[in-house]
Amino acid sequence: MNAIKKYWKAYKWSNIFAMLSNNKKKPAVCSDRFQGKLVVLTGATSGIGYYTARKYAEHGAHILTINRNKQKSEALCEELQRDFGASCSYILADLSTLDAMHHAADELAKLKEPIAVLIHNAGVFLKRRTLTTDGLETTFAVHYLAPFVINYKLQEKFMRDKTGRIIFVNSEGHRFAAWGLHLDDLQWEHHAYSGLKAYGSAKLAQLLTMHKLADMLKHYGITVNAMHPGMVKSNTGHENDAVYKFFKRNMIDSISQSAEISAQALYYLGVSSEVAAVTDTFFNLTTPEEPAPPALDLDVVPELWDISMQLGKLK
Ligand SMILES: NC(=O)c1ccc[n+]([C@@H]2O[C@H](COP(=O)([O-])OP(=O)(O)OC[C@H]3O[C@@H](n4cnc5c(N)ncnc54)[C@H](OP(=O)(O)O)[C@@H]3O)[C@@H](O)[C@H]2O)c1
Numbered sequence: 001m002n003a004i005k006k007y008w009k010a011y012k013w014s015n016i017f018a019m020l021s022n023n024k025k026k027p028a029v030c031s032d033r034f035q036g037k038l039v040v041l042t043g044a045t046s047g048i049g050y051y052t053a054r055k056y057a058e059h060g061a062h063i064l065t066i067n068r069n070k071q072k073s074e075a076l077c078e079e080l081q082r083d084f085g086a087s088c089s090y091i092l093a094d095l096s097t098l099d100a101m102h103h104a105a106d107e108l109a110k111l112k113e114p115i116a117v118l119i120h121n122a123g124v125f126l127k128r129r130t131l132t133t134d135g136l137e138t139t140f141a142v143h144y145l146a147p148f149v150i151n152y153k154l155q156e157k158f159m160r161d162k163t164g165r166i167i168f169v170n171s172e173g174h175r176f177a178a179w180g181l182h183l184d185d186l187q188w189e190h191h192a193y194s195g196l197k198a199y200g201s202a203k204l205a206q207l208l209t210m211h212k213l214a215d216m217l218k219h220y221g222i223t224v225n226a227m228h229p230g231m232v233k234s235n236t237g238h239e240n241d242a243v244y245k246f247f248k249r250n251m252i253d254s255i256s257q258s259a260e261i262s263a264q265a266l267y268y269l270g271v272s273s274e275v276a277a278v279t280d281t282f283f284n285l286t287t288p289e290e291p292a293p294p295a296l297d298l299d300v301v302p303e304l305w306d307i308s309m310q311l312g313k314l315k
Contacts, residue, residue, distance in 0.1 A: 003179040010293035019172060022284035023231075027265035030272035035060035038113050039270065042095060042104075042146070043122025045072035047234025048169060051263035052119065054079075057086035059267070062113075066104050066122070068094040095122050095146035096132040098313055104146075105153035114161035117270035118154070120147035120206075121169040125237040127244055129193040136311065137187040139195075143202035149312040151213055151224075159220045165270050166213070168206050169262075170226035170282065176200025180294040181208070183303055186311075195240075207282060207295040208304055214280035223279040227269060229262030230285055231255070261285065 039056045043049040044065035057063050057080040067073045070092055077088035091107050093100035108115065123143050130138045136145065147168060158164050177200035185191050186205070188198060207226055214224035233256045237248050265285040269275055275286075282291040290296075309315050 007179060007293045007297075010296075015290055015292070018289060019175075019284065022287045022289050023172075025285065025287055027230075027261055027285040028268045028272070028274070029264060030268040030274075032271055032273075033060050034116070034267075034271050036062065037116035038062045038064060038111070039117045039119070040064045040066065040108060040115050041119045041121060042066040042150075044076060044090075045069055047236060048229050048232060048259045048262040048266075049119075049121040050076065051259045052121065052266045053088075054083070055260075055263040055267045056117075056270070057084040057088065059271070061086070061116070063088040064108075065090045066093050066095070068092070068100075096136075096138050096141045098134045098136075098145075098149075101146045101149040101312070102153070105150040108150065109153055109157050111157070114163050115154070115157070116164060118150075118164065118166045119169065119266060119270065120150070120167070122146065123169070123236070124239060125195055125199055127195040127237075127240045129188055129198070131187075135187075137193075137198060139198040139202050140186055140188075140205070143199070144205045145308065145312055147206065148209060148308045149314065152309075152312065152314055155216065158217055158222045162221045164222045166217075166222065166224045167266060167269055168210060168224075168226040169229050169266070170206055171199070171203045172228045172284070173200050174203035174207055174295055175292045177204040177294060178292065180297065181205060181300060181304065183300065183307065186307065204292075204295055205304060205308075207291055208297070208301050209308065211280055211298060212301050212305055218279055223275075223277070225269060225275075225279060225281050225283060227265060227283040227285065228289075229259070229265065230257055232257050232259040232262050234259055 039061045044053040045067045073090040080086040080088040093104040132141045176196045233253050268286050
């Protein structure tokens with residue numbers, strides 16, 4: 001009830017209309033080359049991540065992906081090498097586990113070359129609550145905690161290299177957490193779980209800590225932004241039951257676009273000089289947009305940050 005009172009007044013119809021209008025816009029295009037620059041991308045074995053890896057490889061970037069499936073990772077690298085002559089490697093990491101989050105972060109921190117663009121894309125949509133081997137709710141772990149741990153452990157590298165753009169593949173779905181986060185129950189132990197609420201909350205948490213990370217890195221020339229990649233066809237939700245998959249195939253996919261538009265937007269946000277100085281911003285594809293009121297509630301950030309440090313075993 002308190003949360004409803006807190007945010008109710010901040011909701012504006014104009015914000016919703018802006019989102020609906022932005023949903024119809026095409027992403028801006030950047031056709032600059034990105035020759036020899038290192039691009040790190042999580043979840044590149046299907047959907048948005050796959051098309052984005054191809055887009056960067058086509059423009060000359062070195063691709064380093066972080067995925068959970070070895071066979072698919074190797075197939076992707078072979079494809080990028082064959083189609084574009086691109087340099088491609090991968091780190092194997094199931095980003096739902098703390099060990100793998102730390103392993104991926106440590107491997108990236110060891111890299112000599114600067115990371116020009118780091119895209120946090122890996123994600124899941126789970127109708128039913130599941131727990132990871134560390135006892136965390138899976139949506140929270142993959143969408144939110146893994147990027148948090150990786151960014152946190154890469155801070156020093158970014159500060160040293162003084163270059164880089166960090167991009168979260170976020171979602172208009174952060175609006176599902178309309179009344180904010182349950183900071184006392186981020187793992188959905190006491191509140192009724194639903195796939196949409198868990199998804200929205202994880203994306204909301206990502207937007208909230210983005211504000212602090214962007215602030216911490218802004219004096220080092222690093223930008224941190226988030227984007228909604230459009231409503232696009234992908235493999236998302238394949239872990240769910242047959243009813244969900246039927247609904248997804250016949251309803252959602254039939255009105256979804258190709259994930260090529262997401263890749264185009266992610267290329268623009270990572271490469272274009274037009275957004276080189278833009279940080280701490282939510283984009284709908286490539287249009288800057290005001291997120292929902294709970295995503296702008298800076299009062300929540302310190303506690304969320306502290307909890308994330310503990311859950312991520314960063315203290
Ligand atoms: N599709 C949309 O309309 C839409 C809209 C808004 C936001 N998004 C966001 O876009 C991002 C990409 O989703 P998508 O739609 O492209 O879905 P997708 O086709 O299912 O791709 C998800 C990627 O994440 C990887 N992944 C999942 N769990 C992982 C884990 N535990 N460790 C490492 N990698 C993992 C998957 O690997 P596997 O290949 O091994 O499964 C896959 O490469 C997500 O963050 C999603 O929330 C999508």
